[in-house]
């Protein structure tokens with residue numbers, strides 16, 4: 001036998017380790033990774049998805065670093081931990097994690113989790129042509145509809161939580177750039193929006209590092225200079241990131257590109273589901289699109305696309321809001337079984353900035 005034959009026929013076994021194995025299913029949506037934790041996490045305590053989010057932040061954050069950071073992940077890794085939800089209509093609850101902590105909404109993850117929930121039988125008796133999967137995210141209940149035919153899952157569309165323009169034409173003083181006018185909008189998470197041209201940049205052509213630096217400077221400025229609030233929970237009232245756009249907000253059937261820099265200068269490879277939600281709410285608020293007018297949003301990083309449209313007017317507290325539908329496609333990339341060795345000084349992970 002050759003050594004290749006020997007290895008090929010041998011069942012893959014776990015290497016020497018101590019403690020629980022962490023197993024994950026990896027997917028990507030428009031290039032943005034989603035590491036779905038399959039098994040190995042301890043019990044997540046809390047009587048609501050939001051309190052579970054607080055619990056993991058306080059008690060289990062070392063596991064986020066193990067799974068998101070190098071050497072098992074990387075600076076821009078993204079993860080999802082499926083949990084029980086306190087809401088009867090929910091099929092599952094989910095906590096999102098990234099390089100800095102835990103977000104409140106993630107559209108690319110919802111698109112991937114919709115497929116995962118059907119393929120891994122978290123919902124009983126899938127329906128054709130679409131199976132509904134109710135996903136309780138920290139921001140609220142998100143309804144995903146997963147294409148399903150001949151036993152195969154496909155594209156996913158989801159209806160997000162009420163989205164609203166929080167403030168438009170807000171002037172902030174940004175380090176290195178001076179006064180910058182931003183719009184702030186909520187799509188399950190708060191984002192600041194600015195046309196990249198303001199910084200002499202192009203979201204599809206400029207170096208990622210330059211886009212990250214400009215967007216991060218805006219995020220820092222808005223965090224210090226604008227107080228956010230959300231009508232339903234203080235846990236939701238923080239700026240998640242800045243989205244630089246190509247400025248093409250007037251309705252067109254052509255795609256409009258944007259790039260989202262969120263958490264700790266993390267770059268979304270996808271067009272950003274929660275960002276598309278917030279951007280559609282903003283465009284609707286400005287009278288630039290009508291209900292059910294679909295726009296295509298393209299990632300400045302990978303050219304991957306989501307579609308988005310406002311489908312219904314609603315309210316969120318005193319804010320005039322809209323329900324936004326976002327659609328995209330996720331793919332599986334593999335499964336991994338991670339272990340830790342007690343004498344590995346880097347086992348809890350590290351990041352290179």
Ligand SMILES: O=C(O)[C@H]1NCC[C@@H]1O
Nearest residue numbers: 105106107108272273274
């Ligand atoms: O698609 C989204 O909404 C997300 N992707 C990474 C950053 C956001 O949470």
